[in-house]
Amino acid sequence: MKLCGDAENIPRRSESIDAVIAISLLEHLHNPRKCLQEINRILRNGGYQSYSYQTSKTLSRTTCNAPTTLATT
Structure with a gap:
């Protein structure tokens, strides 16, 4: 399923x-932390999440099973 939205x-x-x-x-x-919180909310227990993002000139990849604990500031 492809999901388009906020x-x-x-x-x-x-x-x-899943x-x-x-x-x-x-x-x-604008608020990537909110996006990650939303992804954790919609993922089923044991769900799979994978990200790729660019920081400066480096492409970073992160793959993990849900839920991912997000540190609060």
Whole structure:
């Protein structure tokens, strides 16, 4: 399924998605932390999430099983 919409307010029920792949998304968001919180909210227990994002001239990749704990500042 391809989902288009607001990445900081994903229009899906909690724990309703098996996997999320976000390619070159986070570096373009005003609030990437909110997006990651939303991804964790919609992922089913044991769901899969994968990200790629660019920082300066380096492409970074992160892959993990949900939920990912987000540190608060």
